[in-house]
Each structure stands twice: as structure tokens, then as C-alpha cells.
Amino acid sequence: MANEFKSGFVTFIGRPNVGKSTLMNRLIGQKIAITSSKPQTTRNRIQTVYTDERGQIIFLDTPGINKAKNKLGNYMLQVAERTLNEVDVVLWLVEPSTFIGGGEKYIIEQLSKIKTPIILVINKIDTVEEKDILEAIDTYKDVCEFAEIIPVSALKGKNTDDVIDSIYKYLDEGPMYFDEDTITDQPERQICAELIREKALRLLSQEIPHGIAVVIDAMKVRRHGHIVDIDATIVCERDSHKGIIIGKQGSMLKKIGTQARIEMENLLDMKVNLQLWVKVKKDWRDSDMLLKNYGYDK
Ligand code: GDP
Ligand code: K
Ligand code: MG
Numbered sequence: 001m002a003n004e005f006k007s008g009f010v011t012f013i014g015r016p017n018v019g020k021s022t023l024m025n026r027l028i029g030q031k032i033a034i035t036s037s038k039p040q041t042t043r044n045r046i047q048t049v050y051t052d053e054r055g056q057i058i059f060l061d062t063p064g065i066n067k068a069k070n071k072l073g074n075y076m077l078q079v080a081e082r083t084l085n086e087v088d089v090v091l092w093l094v095e096p097s098t099f100i101g102g103g104e105k106y107i108i109e110q111l112s113k114i115k116t117p118i119i120l121v122i123n124k125i126d127t128v129e130e131k132d133i134l135e136a137i138d139t140y141k142d143v144c145e146f147a148e149i150i151p152v153s154a155l156k157g158k159n160t161d162d163v164i165d166s167i168y169k170y171l172d173e174g175p176m177y178f179d180e181d182t183i184t185d186q187p188e189r190q191i192c193a194e195l196i197r198e199k200a201l202r203l204l205s206q207e208i209p210h211g212i213a214v215v216i217d218a219m220k221v222r223r224h225g226h227i228v229d230i231d232a233t234i235v236c237e238r239d240s241h242k243g244i245i246i247g248k249q250g251s252m253l254k255k256i257g258t259q260a261r262i263e264m265e266n267l268l269d270m271k272v273n274l275q276l277w278v279k280v281k282k283d284w285r286d287s288d289m290l291l292k293n294y295g296y297d298k
Helices: 020-029 071-086 102-111 130-140 160-169 188-203 239-246 248-268 288-293
Strands: 006-013 046-052 055-060 089-094 118-122 148-151 213-221 227-236 271-280
Touching: 006 020, 006 071, 006 102, 006 160, 020 046, 020 055, 020 089, 020 160, 055 160, 071 102, 089 102, 089 160, 118 130, 118 160, 130 148, 148 160, 188 213, 188 227, 188 248, 227 239, 227 248, 239 248, 239 271, 248 271
Parallel strands: 006 055, 006 089, 089 118, 118 148, 227 271
Antiparallel strands: 046 055, 213 227
């Protein structure tokens, strides 16, 4: 019999900065460039999709499981607990340490209530020595019932393939939920806007970037040829900011555009013709209407 196609849902938990985003990018990044992405009904919970010949893994975001301080916190906690119970595998990321802090203890408490297989991922092993890894394993191995314990470096890509292999052990036969070329439910437009914002954040001085938003005005694939025309606007709060964003004879805007374009071409797997504009909208951050218009209505 041919191998069955497996699929299932996986969520990451772990303290801030333990490397969840880095690991997620690493796991899905090695495979595919986006050529299509369709919004789904469960969209706000789905983050990324990994597909290979064995099956499909959908990585979900879990709202933080920090102690609840108010009603909203309580609600988030319930959602988080439900997510932990509903997924097929939980990946818990920790640092290679022999100290189990308060943040970890709270997570352990939550994990003790669920029946989902838990894979302990000890991340950032590139920062310590072999013996420290062993000590960390020793520290953690009995705090929960783990399906697997995997030391990795998400940053360097060390042992990250083992994470995928281990996840598959705990998935059953299932459907292909998304096209094999889907890697995220985020619309391409939004990712392209974020790429421009990221470049602006990195290239501009401190004060301006917080006052900017990026809007994709148009995104059209040319009918013949492998090229997409993208028009985008950087919105800022002051005329003086506009001058800085554009730079001497357009030099700053050109830099932002070039860096963003290169990443868009990788992402879309197409040539990109990017036209960037800069507009001033005073106080856009205080205007519900404008916030909505710029995609921040959540
Ligand atoms: P998150 O808050 O859990 O999503 O953590 P991030 O993925 O944003 O990572 C936080 C920081 O840790 C970033 O500066 C990463 O570059 C760094 N980081 C993540 N994984 C590793 C790793 O394997 N080794 C090292 N040295 N740094 C890492
Ligand atoms: K972070
Ligand atoms: Mg993160």
C-alpha cells in the first residue's frame, strides 16, 4: 500500500523571545514560495502551512497563555486552553537552561491539563555546549509527559528537520486542507505591505517609523510575462517626515523600494515592478476610519 497522506494541526507555545517565530519561519521556509493564498474561515487562528510528500502540517498561533489579569485575559486563556486540546501536537519551546522560571511553571500547569502529545523543543543550542544541552534535557524531561524532546537551533537550522519528522509520528491520515503551494493564510498584499514597512523601519531613524502605515494600492500580474506591477503608498504623519522618507533626490525611497522588491520577488517568485509613493495623513493613528482603511481594524 502506498503511504497514506497525513495532516494535522500544531501549535507553538513558549515564553516571548524563545524563538517561536524563528522556528516557524525555518520550518516552512525551506520548502515553497507563495504563489497563491486564500483566506479561510478560521483565518485568525491559522498562521502557516507546511506541505511535503508525506502530508500537510498546519501551524496555529496560540494566544499567549500568561496569567489572566482581566476579562479579556480570561477569555484569551480559554481560547488558548481549547487550542491546546484541539490540536494534534503541541510544540513547547524552551531555552537550554537548568532553571525553570515562573513563566515555564505556568505553562507546565496548563500542559498538565491536556492530553495532546507534547514535543519539547530545546532551542538555541548554538549558544551553549553539549553538556549544557544534556543538563537542560535532564532538567525538563520529567516536568511533563513528553512525546519527544528535540534540541535544535532554529536560527542555524540545526535539527529542525527532526521536528517535522517527529510531528508526523503523531499525525493521522487526513486531507490536504490547502493547496500545496500555500504557506500562509495572510493575503499576499498584506505581506508585501509588511515587507515595505519592515524596510522602512530598518532604514529610517527611530521616530518616524511608528507613524507610518503602508497600503498596497494595486497589485496586478501582467497578462504576458512573469511580472507583477505593485503600487504602494507609505503614509506618514508630517510633511517633514515625508521629506525624510523620500530622501535626497529620492534616494531613501529608492533604497526602501529596492530592498522590499527583492524580497517580494522571492516571495511571489516573479519579477516585481514596484512603484512607491509617500502621502501625509495627519493623525491617521487616531482615526478609526483611517486605521480600518490601512488594515488595522482588529
Ligand atoms: P518568539 O518571541 O518566541 O517568537 O521569538 P523570536 O523567534 O522572535 O526570537 C527571539 C530572538 O531569539 C531573535 O533575536 C532570534 O534571532 C533569536 N533566536 C531564535 N532562535 C534562535 C536560535 O536557535 N539561536 C540563537 N542564538 N538565537 C535564536
Ligand atoms: K520576539
Ligand atoms: Mg514571535
